[in-house]
Amino acid sequence: MWAKSVAVAALAGAMAWASPGQAEPPAPYDITPELIDAAKKEGSVVFYTATDVTVAEKLAATFEQKYPGIKVQVERAGSERVFQRIGQEYSTGVYNADVIETSDAVHFLLFKKEGWLTPAVPKVVAESWPAEERDPDGFFAAYRAHLSVIAYRKDQVKPEDAPKSFADLLDPKWKGKLVKGHPGYSGTIMTATHAMSKALGWEYFEKLGKQDVMQVQSSTEPPKKLAQGERSVEVDGNEYNCFRLQEEGIPIEIVYAAEGTPLVIGNAAILKNPPHPNAAKLFYAYLFSLEAQQLNHDFGGLRSFHPELKEKAGRTPLKDIKLMLPDAAGLESEIETIKSRYEEYFGT
Template sequence: MTSTTKALVLGAICALGLTACGSSSPGPASQEPATAVDVGAASAVTPPDAATLAAARKEGSLLLYTNADNQLMKPVTAAFEAKYPGIRLRVLDMNDTQIFQRYATETATGTRSADVVMTTDAVGMLDFVKKGNVADYTDPNVANLPAYARLAPGVVAMSEDPVVAAFNTALVPEDRQPKDMASLARFARSAKGKVATTDIGNPTEFGAVAGYLGVHGEEGWKNIEALGPASGVESGTGNLMQKLAQGQYEATYFVGGTVRALITGDAAKVLNYSYLTDGTPLVPRAVAVTKGAKSPAAARVFVNFVLSVEGQEAACKGGFTPYRAGVKCAYGLPAIQQAVGAGNVIVGGYPADLSEQQPTIVARWKKAFGR
């Protein structure tokens, strides 16, 4: 979620006369997991080696390009700089396409560019790897991570963010909210243009659709193609959630899970979210050290941090979804599994043929949605 997205969502909520803009009062959210969920035992600490840490301190800073806005990154930045004083983390948030285009332009002209990239654009990241832009670096934490987190050479998931359904509760009370994609399709047909999602060009939407179809195949396409004619389509999450909060939409689906951090307090008087029981794909948020890094040691220290239990707990505070064992987080993977059942969570990775699948998936989606 970029800064613009967050501003649009909060702006819409504020415009409704709520105090969510400044209130921290608690409020319910659909399927909000219990904080007592068993997260398992943390694995052994695997910090960077002394030589890497000394070199990172000498470099003094690193530059991160990411599609996560600064508000989401703020707890991560604060925790990292507190753990490693003297190493400054500079964060530039932009959309996924801009990340790769900017890096290409800057490195071609010898301009300072990103030391680390963090993105949810799976196809874009695979192309980035193919072009030789990712450093050959395997973090010590990787040995403690599940196999699905190892996305590509030099690329690992720092979070596995779900896509959710979100509802305007003034228009659709919780007892009327669809629980799965099939019932959502039936609801959409009766709601007459009041259900929406984002365009397939949005990497989160594509990741969600590809993940859902990877499990449900043609049966999944039946639900998506039933939703298509009855769904509105927005370019991004900001517009989608703004119109939901204002009542132009009653329900939305395949929404990036970082919105969960916004649907709290007084905002939850207007909006709630749920994990659809047959369609909760997790979209991996990939992180990698760049081949052209000017601060390669600091970059490795940062990646080590975000993959650690401590770093993942900091990421949770921003709304990201940690997945490794031993991380206490109400938004974490164990909590999602508790909410809908482990068998109903589609854990995302980078299938070998994902780039080849993309044109077919995009074309069929566009036909279904009349785009």
């Protein structure tokens, strides 16, 4: 008994020593007038993001209004492109970006491992974010969450004919009517594909691959293909884009699949060598503020971990939706398999 507990203690000690986060997470910080002044002197902040470009630009605009004199440069691309770009930049010593955000949680595990992040914990994150939605060492935190949903055009599909589950999508009547994003390109789809392959098995994708699915890249694109009227049903795609298109009056209906809807966490972090360190801190703290989170939610249709956030009327609250939870650590080792399987079934 005694020997065993010693062994456990020793092991725990060794692990704590070996992990890069041996140091305590930094003390939480708040937005102070000194921070704002220092940020204003730097004059700008560079934000690498995978959020939909109109949402990201809107967030930037409200930040600029709130802190005049600090310009936000928004660099939007798909999660994997952002990842590829920052990988190229940091491995060659180019330090352009201040704050980074993608919808692929695996990225942040890798960034942390590579030592590309600066630990920073805004006060609100320390106080009210669920422990599992922030890095224990303070390197990153869940800036947003969203769902990858099935959706359809109400004017092309009658509600009684609409799919209720992923299994329904295998019906031959959907042949040539489906659109879906690509896991190699989109972090959201990668996370969702991983969760679905666990829940439904790869046979599901093998069958889906025979449905003549229109293959797009980013997870923002399937909803837009619905809006365009190019396909009637999306297999996956961002819930927030569907919300936004609904608000524009486009007849799209969201389906929360019977098997569960994949949840996707989007982390944010300050990079290791931000060209504008104070502006980066200010902007990073702003990202988690109620104002920004509410804007992301109301205008951007994103889900949030901020406890005071008011859910917008007409949207199904997160707690009422059956979810497929992400598993970033498990996904990391399976990316290769997912990509090659996917190519086998879908051709790209």
